[in-house]
Amino acid sequence: NAGVTQTPKFQVLKTGQSMTLQCAQDMNHEYMSWYRQDPGMGLRLIHYSVGAGITDQGEVPNGYNVSRSTTEDFPLRLLSAAPSQTSVYFCASIPGQQNTEAFFGQGTRLTVV
């Protein structure tokens, strides 16, 4: 049981490049979310999903796309990377019930130059 797995752990992109951050969970959780963490700002919600085929925007969705074709996977796509997207990205999965814990991945540190 691996929990929430994020890949890659580190990535450097050039401005304008695209890439996909991967997130996979093996706990059959309904809910999955993407956050970005910036110094002095805590974590901010980018996109979230309440089940396969259902996604919605969070607080800072611009420049990011998501899809949820399976329960296990919730990839985050950067369409055209910008330096402002330099951040640490965390994926979280939640069973779907209110009284249970959110599980966070180890994070992906992305630098856009």
Next chain:
Amino acid sequence: AQSVTQPDIHITVSEGASLELRCNYSYGATPYLFWYVQSPGQGLQLLLKYFSGDTLVQGIKGFEAEFKRSQSSFNLRKPSVHWSDAAEYFCAVGPSGYNKLIFGAGTRLAVHP
């Protein structure tokens, strides 16, 4: 708008001393409240949560937090800090449980021997 404020960016305490980390929130109803801890290079670990009931909640690693509705606060406390408690601490509010969390900016705790 919903928000979370952690007034202290950095706190330094001596090992064995007591600790209180402050958290204030802005939300129209009684929210779900959380404290997370993040060790360097790691993901987030849930310390404790408040949903309803007893306003003093116990968590892991000897931490506790008290919900005070009149002050819109959810301060984290520990009676005796250990060197291993050095980390960054995040307060979060969840309008509907663990999904769509709103985080404070975090408080970085340093522990002197």
